[in-house]
Amino acid sequence: MKGLILSITAGQGHNQTAKVLNDRFKERGVETEYLDVYKYINPLLSDSVNRIYLMSTKNIPKIYGGVYRLCEKRNVQPKIGVRGMTRLTNSVLSHSLIKLIQEKQPDFIICTHIFAALLVTYISSIETLNALTVGIVTDFTVHPYWEDSYLDYYILPSKRLTIQGMKKGFPESRLLPLGIPIDPKFKTRHDKAEAKREMNIETKHTVLVMSGSMGFGDIVSEIRQLDKLDIDFGIVTVCGHNKKLKARIDALKTRKKIYSFGFTKKIDVLMDACDCIITKPGGLTTSEALAKQIPMLMNNPIPGQEDRNVEFLLNAGAAMKISRTNPLDEAVYQMFINSEHRRLMQENMKLLAKPNAADDLVEFVINNVKE
Numbered sequence: 001m002k003g004l005i006l007s008i009t010a011g012q013g014h015n016q017t018a019k020v021l022n023d024r025f026k027e028r029g030v031e032t033e034y035l036d037v038y039k040y041i042n043p044l045l046s047d048s049v050n051r052i053y054l055m056s057t058k059n060i061p062k063i064y065g066g067v068y069r070l071c072e073k074r075n076v077q078p079k080i081g082v083r084g085m086t087r088l089t090n091s092v093l094s095h096s097l098i099k100l101i102q103e104k105q106p107d108f109i110i111c112t113h114i115f116a117a118l119l120v121t122y123i124s125s126i127e128t129l130n131a132l133t134v135g136i137v138t139d140f141t142v143h144p145y146w147e148d149s150y151l152d153y154y155i156l157p158s159k160r161l162t163i164q165g166m167k168k169g170f171p172e173s174r175l176l177p178l179g180i181p182i183d184p185k186f187k188t189r190h191d192k193a194e195a196k197r198e199m200n201i202e203t204k205h206t207v208l209v210m211s212g213s214m215g216f217g218d219i220v221s222e223i224r225q226l227d228k229l230d231i232d233f234g235i236v237t238v239c240g241h242n243k244k245l246k247a248r249i250d251a252l253k254t255r256k257k258i259y260s261f262g263f264t265k266k267i268d269v270l271m272d273a274c275d276c277i278i279t280k281p282g283g284l285t286t287s288e289a290l291a292k293q294i295p296m297l298m299n300n301p302i303p304g305q306e307d308r309n310v311e312f313l314l315n316a317g318a319a320m321k322i323s324r325t326n327p328l329d330e331a332v333y334q335m336f337i338n339s340e341h342r343r344l345m346q347e348n349m350k351l352l353a354k355p356n357a358a359d360d361l362v363e364f365v366i367n368n369v370k371e
Contacts, residue, residue, distance in 0.1 A: 065303020179354020
């Protein structure tokens with residue numbers, strides 16, 4: 001058995017999901033190949049798409065959010081499938097991918113981005129694909145244009161989103177609420193005291209502050225707000241590969257103890273060590289936090305898909321939102337003084353968590369490939 005896992009770089013969540021699945025299939029002895037489709041077709045195209053995405057979400061977020069909302073309001077046709085300008089675009093881009101599919105003859109194709117799914121849909125309209133095709137929705141909403149694709153199955157983050165998929169014209173039988181595939185290490189729950197010892201963090205309460213892979217938000221400002229709170233807790237920051245940001249944090253003079261991490265592979269341990277997390281509400285990060293049941297305070301959502309993540313998680317009682325009228329310091333204060341609220345939030349998170357999503361999807365594909 002062999003398969004293709006196709007992603008597109010627009011942020012990092014889609015790629016991370018693809019890489020997790022690629023690793024899990026290989027561990028099961030299945031031959032898979034992971035591809036950034038646009039990079040495979042044309043590296044310049046891939047760089048351009050990612051740059052435009054980052055520029056629009058970071059520099060003109062209101063415009064990006066407005067365009068996203070217009071796409072959501074499109075008139076959804078009963079017949080699902082690539083059409084119009086989407087079809088024309090994919091007919092131009094598909095030639096290299098068609099050759100690859102003909103060469104590899106995969107038993108299954110998994111798409112972690114809608115653009116990859118549209119390419120596969122177009123190819124299936126002109127070529128016979130003897131492969132199981134699966135699309136993965138990587139936010140807590142069914143993004144615009146998924147309804148323009150036609151795959152065998154669609155993986156949803158939650159059963160609660162089934163109605164969205166059906167309203168877009170998908171048969172319920174094609175919608176599988178297995179969850180967003182995350183690294184299996186987030187399945188393991190570490191004892192809080194042991195996690196603190198492993199990360200050299202004091203035993204007092206701690207807040208985990210994440211910057212996100214694209215550098216949204218202002219962690220330094222957030223630290224200063226937290227430092228003014230007259231509650232005794234430590235602040236854990238993770239900056240990834242942003243060395244300048246880490247240097248700025250390391251140079252801060254604060255009353256509270258700061259544990260400053262750059263890139264680390266132990267986010268899972270840090271989540272177990274801390275009492276709550278302040279984060280951008282990306283689909284992958286929130287899925288990891290749900291698996292760990294670490295209370296979330298969501299900040300700086302990208303208008304569009306991350307706004308939908310916020311709505312979904314707030315309505316499910318699984319998170320708090322930081323805003324102008326509920327600023328960071330007040331939100332953290334409320335979180336720490338009300339242990340019953342934290343407990344209820346964690347119970348709601350447990351209802352939504354899909355820590356086994358990656359393995360469940362791998363198992364489903366292995367059991368359902370077309371003979």
